[in-house]
Amino acid sequence: MxxxxxxxxxxxxxxxxxxxxxxxxxxxxxxxxxxxxxxxxxxxxxxxQAEQRAAWADRQKYVAMGSSFASGPSSNKRGPNNCGRSDDNYPNRVSDALGMRLVDVTCASSTSSDILTPSKRYKKPAQLDAVTSDTRLVTITTGGNDVGYIGRLSVQSCAHMAAMGKRPLRCNSEKLPSPTPVPADFFDVTRQLNKIVHAVHKRAPRAKVVIVDYLPVATLADMSCPELPLAPWQVLDTVTIGESLAAATARSAAATHTTLVKASQAGKEHTVCSSKPWLQGFPGHPPYHPTTAGKKGVAQLILNKLR
CATH class of the missing domain: 1.20.1070 (Rhopdopsin 7-helix transmembrane proteins)
Structure with a gap:
């Protein structure tokens, strides 16, 4: 035991x-x-999260500059950035497709001067400041506000509707349109674009620069449709200004040997009076600005040039 x-x-x-x-x-x-x-x-x-941040930082940098046809506002409100930038504008679509790191400094109502120098009106730094030596792609859409393209057209449309007894929201029929731009105004656009391209190359020698011109609101075939409330002579005036702006942009692209995306040509099949418009009509939100289809269409035009 x-x-x-x-x-x-x-x-x-x-x-x-x-x-x-x-x-x-x-x-x-x-x-x-x-x-x-x-x-x-x-x-x-x-x-x-750390790996995602590192992967994002490793992406090549893309800077988008320009006015509302680039910022792509989705409403009449300018949003928290006071620039009317939408998440589906052509810069975002291009950066997503190419896997690039987007720095979007586009701003509604901006002029070519706002790209080169700080904006006093909106208290923004020069859009050009976003371009650094590591930038690999820059897109530019500017000049429309230099000649009062869309602003003038919107005022004319408002007055025309008021004369027909209609008063859309945010339509001040007593406001006068800006003067018709003259040839010297378009040559100024060319000179400004030349300065912008040279300044970009100085800051980012290895950057690919792409100038994207403006979608056309109308063609001479669009003399009458509900989305374009204008007199025939006003439609002709609008077409002339749009074509003159496209020519000013093309002159700069040729002089600076810069890639040009001709949205002004591709968009002729997608005017506000077409069956598949790339621009909103009047009154729109905002009027005469790219639709979702228009943003997608311009993005594809850019990608076709780059690939």
Whole structure:
């Protein structure tokens, strides 16, 4: 019997020792896992976020500059950035397709001067400041506000509807349109674009620069439709201004050897009076600005040039 008791006691001691060793082993393993960063759910999430940030930083930089035809406002409100930038504008679509890191400084109502120098009206830095030596792609859509293209057209449409007894929301029929732009105004657009392209190359010698001109509101075939409330002579005036703006842009692209995306040509099949418009009609939100289809269409034109 004594030997039996001794054996039982000895077995109990062995079991206890094994249990202590097992507990210590688990503790040591847990400590090592924590120290090595092996993964708790929280730590895995933080690691994933860090990897995403690193991957984003590794993407090539793309800077988009220009006016509302680039910023692509989705409503009459200018939004928190006071520039009317939408998440589906052509810069976002292009950057997503190319996997680039977008810096979008486009701004509704901006002129070519706002690209070169700080905007006093909206208290914004020069859009050009976004271009740095690591920039690899720059798109530019500007000049329309320099000649009062869409603003003038909207005022004319408002007055025309008021004369017909209709008063759309945000339509000030007493406002006068800006003067008709003259040839010198369009040559100024060319000179400004030349300055912008040269300034971009100086800041980012390895950047690919693409000038994107404006979608046309109308053609001479669009003399009458509900979305274009204008007198025939006003439609002719609108077409002339649009074509003159496209020519000014083309002159700059040729002089600076810059890639030109001719939205002004492709958009002739998608005017406000067409069955598949790329621009909103009047009154729109905002009027005479790219629709979702228009943003997608221009983005594809740019991608076709780049690929």
């Amino acid at each position: 004594p030997s039996t008791k001794f054996s039982a006691s000895r077995a109990l001691v062995v079991v206890l020792v094994m249990a202590v060793v097992a507990v210590l082993g688990v503790a040591i393993a847990s400590y090592r896992d924590a120290g090595s960063g092996a993964a708790t759910p929280h730590m895995a999430a933080k690691t994933g």
